[in-house]
Amino acid sequence: MTNLSLADLAGYLRQLGEGALITLELFFASFALAFVLGVLIGVATLSRSRLVRAAWRVYASIFMGVPSLLVIFLIFYGGSAMLAAVLGEFGARIDISPFGAGVAALGIVYSAYVAELVRGAIENLPKGQFEGARALAIPPFIMWGRVILPQVMRLALPGLVNVWSFMLKETPLVSLAGLQDLVAAAKIAAGATKEPFIFFVATALVFIAFSAASLWLANRLEERLDRGQRRAPVRSPAQAEA
Amino acid sequence: MNALPIDLDLAWESLPALFDGLMVTVFLTALPLIIGLALAFPICFARMSPRRALALPAEIFVVFFRGAPLLILLYLVYYGLGQIEALRNGPFWIVFGSPFGCAIVALSLNHAAYMVEVLRGSLLAVPHGIVEASEALGITRRNIFLWVRMPLALRYGLKAYQNEVVSFVKGTAIVSVVTITDLMAVANSIFEQTYDPFTPILCAAAFYWAFVNLIRVGFTVWGRWLSRHNAEDAPLAIPAGQALQGLAGRAKVTP
Amino acid sequence: MIPRPHAAEPAAEPAILLAQVVKRYGAHRALAGVDLQVRRGEKVVICGPSGSGKSTLIRCINALERHDAGRIVVNGIALTNDEGTVQDIRQEVGMVFQHFNLFPHLTALENCMLAPRLNRGLSKAQAEKLAMAHLERVHLADQARKYPARLSGGQQQRVAIARALCMEPRILLFDEPTSALDPEMVKEVLGVIEELAASGVTMICVTHEMGFARRVADRCVFMDRGEIVEEGDAARFFEAPESERLRHFLAQILR
Secondary structure: OOOOOHHHHHHHHHHHHHHHHHHHHHHHHHHHHHHHHHHHHHHHOOOOOHHHHHHHHHHHHHHHHOOHHHHHHHHHHHHHHHHHHHHOHHHHOOOOOHHHHHHHHHHHHHHHHHHHHHHHHHHHOOHHHHHHHHHOOOOHHHHHHHHHHHHHHHHHHHHHHHHHHHHHHHHHHHHHHOOOOHHHHHHHHHHHHOOHHHHHHHHHHHHHHHHHHHHHHHHHHHHHHHHHHHHHHHHHHHHHHO | OOOOOOOHHHHHHHHHHHHHHHHHHHHHHHHHHHHHHHHHHHHHHHHHOOOHHHHHHHHHHHHHHHHOOHHHHHHHHHHHHHHOHHHHHOOOHHHHOOHHHHHHHHHHHHHHHHHHHHHHHHHHHOOHHHHHHHHHOOOOHHHHHHHHHHHHHHHHHHHHHHHHHHHHHHHHHHHHHHOOOOHHHHHHHHHHHHOOOOHHHHHHHHHHHHHHHHHHHHHHHHHHHHOHHHHOOOOOOOOOHHHHHHHOOHHHHOO | OOOOHHHOOOOOOOOEEEEEEEEEEOOEEEEEEEEEEEOOOOEEEEEOOOOOOHHHHHHHHOOOOOOOEEEEEEOOEEOOOOHHHHHHHHHHEEEEOOOOOOOOOOOHHHHHHHHHHHHHOOOHHHHHHHHHHHHHHOOOHHHOOOOHHHOOHHHHHHHHHHHHHOOOOOEEEEEOOOOOOOHHHHHHHHHHHHHHHOOOOEEEEEOOOHHHHHHHOOEEEEEEOOEEEEEEOHHHHHHOOOOHHHHHHHHHHHO
């Protein structure tokens, strides 16, 4: 450390902390959007209609075929114009913030991946699940919410964990649209202190640590879900009687 | 703003510049793919080694270069390595001093880390019994790797390799931050000149899409060729001389 | 058919000699000091309950498993940890596995050609001629250009036998060659092995096919809990077993 006073360091650390918070907010908001959109799209495009399936193919092909950064720029630069086209006069006055553009872009891009996972998981469910629910005359809404989707989530969990860690590593892209996130703060601190090596390594380690922590959590979750599944056949008759 | 968000004249005018950008992107894909793969093999062997002294550094390499966001790696190489005096005065400054060199280094390290895991997964997927059968035939370890484990690993890992290559191509879009004029950068600069938010970016998207899907098609063809053993009999190459005699029964089974 | 050569060779040296061979897996002793000698040209059948160490025993002979103590001598070569010695022994010993372990990416013919080409440097034409000859021997010349996935289990196992024969080994080890097969295919595989037996090669076969044992074996060996409990010529072995354990075992498999 050459000429880095303690007060300066504290200042940069505060900035980094604030940036990290913004990165986290961005990440959680984007993942939530991707998840919700993805599940909806996944379920909706299971339809037998050729048109719907073709639309899904186009959607997936586009968003899996272009860089996330490009989608971020597209929404950041063109978002206002798009909103204006959809909402008329009112939309034109909405300014798109880097944060909003980031959430929208990452959410849309990764919703395609989530949707694909969900579709795959549903197709892998035993046919009997649907038939059973139908035979019991369970209303579709409840069937999906209580019977199908929980199982789908269990099947899709490893894939979702992948999406999670991939998306985390793409959140820094939003700093290129001007978001003052962790990476932007690190870049400023690196430039001002002339200590880029330390700041960038430290930032990288923050991402790695967060990723490792969430992976650990996901593994615990998976173990718990698996245990539930293995016990279920033994337990359920007893519970039914109780 | 008219109904169609794309200005066709602008698109037409921008094509040559965008194409140049695409070429830069292609170059920035091809070279790190080669370097990354070449790095991945020795690191993967180290990672799979029972010796802790070899496995641990390899594992740390993978965790760091796979876990760190690419953008940070690029910053780290571009801004961070310049700090190191020895490097700045050394012969490698030709590489680390130029944006291109830095981008290639960062991309290669990132790709290598991913490929170590792809390779490892594929090699572990090769059934142990088949390796054992090769050993029992007295084939040397090197030859088993070249002729049995690697060809099979390629078949098991092809899908993962494809996914990695595709996401790698898309990842290269960040190199404009170190002043390289790749496809994304060209689109951005056209936007800055024209303030047309759609035309240049959507055109760039079309180029990216075409490039990515060309790669997908390539992998599909490759995969089909590799898995021909599951689909049908080998094409009837003319067998050398006397071997033909035993093949009388063939006619029945050949479609 | 070639006449049995063992009369012509020096009878003093056994083809395989095992002395006090021990193999441990952690605290478990898979082989608890096994002594066994196999003469040249002799056919030995080993049977015993699962986990009795019979597979481990033959896998120690070609060093697929490394023994922990005792002496193993194959065709006069003492098995050590030296990689060269292991390779030498594997050239002498062919092995056929329960699950065939064919190379799925190679045709039947290529499966047979691989080891001769890599180990003995045969040209493609020479290796092909050799492979076709051995495929002929297992009555599969007409399937030579099919991939394993297109062959039935019995055919796959016969290819595996041909593949082992292509190294022209003087000793053949069979590790439950028919236990993964559907009943109707057992016969074709046993038939091929019987034909081989008549050619004078030294053979150790782990199997529960008692009819086969009676027809082919010069000697039967019963193993239980890592040791040889009883051995003798086939007729006496089945009709007048001495030990209670063998009687119990025979009662179970013959029902």
